Amino acid sequence: MDSEHTKHGQRADAGAERHGGEADRATEAFVAHRNLLFTVAYEMLGSAADAEDVLQETWLRWSGVDLAGVRDRRAYLVRITTRQALSRLRTLGRRKESYVGPWLPEPLLTAPDVADDVELADSVSMAMLLVMETLTPTERAVFVLREVFGLGYDEIAEAVDKSPAAVRQVAHRARAHVAARRPRGAVSPAETRDALAAFRRATETGDLQGLLDVLAPDVVLLGDGGGIRQAVTRPVVGADKVARLLLGGFGRYRGSLSLRPAQVNAYPALLFRLDGVLDTVLAVRVDDGLITGLYAVRNPEKLVRMGRETTLCR
Template sequence: MRSRHGERDGHVAERPADGGGAGPATDAFITHRNLLFTVAYEMLGSAADAEDVLQETWLRWADVDLATVRDRRAYLVRITTRQALSRLRTLGRRKESYVGSWLPEPLLTSPDVAEDVELADSVSMAMMLVMETLTPIERAVFVLREVFGLGYDEIAEAVGRKPAAVRQTAHRARAHVAARRPRGTVSPAETRGALDAFRRAVRTGDLQGLFDILAPDVVLLGDGGGIKQAVPRPIVGADKVARLLHAGMGRLPADAALWPVQVNGHPALVLRIDGAIDTVVALRIDDGLVTGLYAVRNPEKLSHMGHETALHR
């Protein structure tokens, strides 16, 4: 049974059904499942859609004659990429009618994701939003080349282009991302310090504390999906963002709690009200200050916050 957000009674394709016993096709799929999910998620920004892509990948993989496959990992990545590209077009139409700002679906991740600096950077909310500005082909090429290190010939097969064209696309996408990506690498200690200061200021209603930790050009984005109330457009500037957060926390019930978690490989905060997740707030931190706040309230995007999602390169 499928929900309106694309899931089938919980997890999709956790283990493909193959009529009972596992075979070589099933073993290969399970071995590379986390990698395939990560490829699809980085291309789509939606865990639910990424799981649907994995389901479609499995259905096509199950019909492949394995005797003709030289590299099973590459073949599976190729199927996943093609399915994700097809779904990107559907997502594009869906986003055109989306109410308010659209943010990627946040994932509760384990510490090992944060330890892989390149992977954590690529799945951060800030980077995922940068990749949203690429064309579908540019995004696929960028993800496969820069994140997963595939060769141009492999990528060409996956996206249905010639290697020379893929090289040009990769160069164009790399330059586009470089001009928009987060300013630099922030140490874990610096990130934790900024997160703790922000959380303390929000919890205690310390308006000056918020001014001190927010960058002058900080941007707040909210995603309620037309289901939950959220800021309808980006809020820019420390003064506006600080006063909005201060007023918002002041209206929360007494049992509201703000907890630190790892989201998409980076420290984030979860707001719980009456024990239930109300909002996930991912932070972008540059030079010790919060430069971006991404508040996801759409309940259809919070289902993966109840369990850790395995991401892998």
Template sequence: MTEDGAGEATESFVAHRNLLFTVAYEMLGSAADAEDVLQETWLRWVGVDQEQVRDRRAYLIRITTRQSLNRLRSMSRRKEAYVGSWLPEPLLTAPDVAEDAVLAESVSMALMLVLETLSPTERAVFVLREVFDVGYEEIAATVGKSPAAVRQIAHRARRHVDARRPRQAVSAAQTRAVLESFRGALESGDPQDLLAVLAPDVVFVADGGGIRQAALRPVAGAGKVARFMAGGIGRKNRGNVSVCLSPAVVNGSPALVVRLGGEFDGVMAVRVEDSRISGLYYVRNPEKLSRLASQTPLAVR
């Protein structure tokens, strides 16, 4: 590659880096793996004849998606051996991410968990079509399927996701209000206060990765979740361990950063429906908390 070609390749990659990271992250649910995919994408991109590329954004997305699909296979083996429930790696994001409805929902903890239930190809097709508005012909070339097959996969994936996503869109302001009530209930340690803010069928999922103590299986039902939370964080707050719950924007949505005894402990993200929490996600695994020290820039264009 000539010096001019190398310069053009670098300029294009840097210009689209946030977009490519977002593609990889939505495919993998892991910032660390997404960064590895970007390194692999770069190594392949610098070997491409830039004069032969008509649409650099599309070409880079194609490389990133293919590398992400390869990475998903090795990740599935790691997840099978994972201790307890697995949650996506949380990202501290800028407040303006919440203003982009498509981007905010696509990286929300709730939707990322739904994406985990899709096959790798379904996930790639859904993410590229629904989030990044990639055409069917380009997706077909990326995943090695015919355009007709991709349309069917997209329809199947969309139907699967729609059946599991919240029935109504919830604004960031509504989520913040519910979180504030939840924080007050946790600080009071009263299960009845928690019941008032939890949906009857709420599900609590904790991820300690076998490093930090966490429920090994999801806890379902408002009564069980209220007792679990009151007996955990609530009890610590009433004992000799201070609990600090600070608001933050995580994965494009309002969330709570948890500190116990002054030490950073984890992050709580929520799914809100009908002004109550229907999903509560607590990431405590320290290996997944490195992206909460500074904001991660995301992009869909």
């Protein structure tokens, strides 16, 4: 009897050891690819808070997977993340319908090395994330996985539950859609930085003509207050309207408002602080040396991550 108990105990210990070892390997794989998975989820959702929720759901499903049957852990994790993000994206769509005013992506303070990866930087820019908002959830998933992360059609097909042939068609449609709406030419961070420096000088000095000189005639200003902070509730179009609105607003708080440059979503941006507290993140889109888009995020719920850098990678 004692011998049987001993054998049973040894088998139980061995099983626990295997289970513990597999759990360790699952954790190691998840941690190793976490930044990649966050980037996939963020590009699909435009929301860091929702991307973090997707990662939690991904971990719960991944921790229950038998690793012995997983050939490529990275691909498997990306597949889980994509499916969870797709589900969340459809929920977000319904939530955005009742959002007060324009909805803008959640800005992220990014490290300088993100800008060195031109394709990644372009894909996480505020301008590109807004372009991707015009895609259907499946088109967005396929576009992100194919154009940004270079996954094969077979891998993407498993992630979005479609045939490889169908995925090719979706990819072609999404590429054409994005190409028609993306910035007109490749814009370097230096070009954006120069435009922002001129914008900042004109705004701080109240130089209307200087501001008009850096704004494109058809510039569009979007503001996101989320119904919590005051912001424009519809797009403001035209250099004169935008310039006068900005100078009027800045003039009211000239003594207590400061502008500081920062790297946001891989591109130069401005942080507006009111009495030292972050009030607005202003990202821009630049075409041919002129600012064509201004994106002012004021919703405090979207500014919570701006105190620390977020690591994005491919």
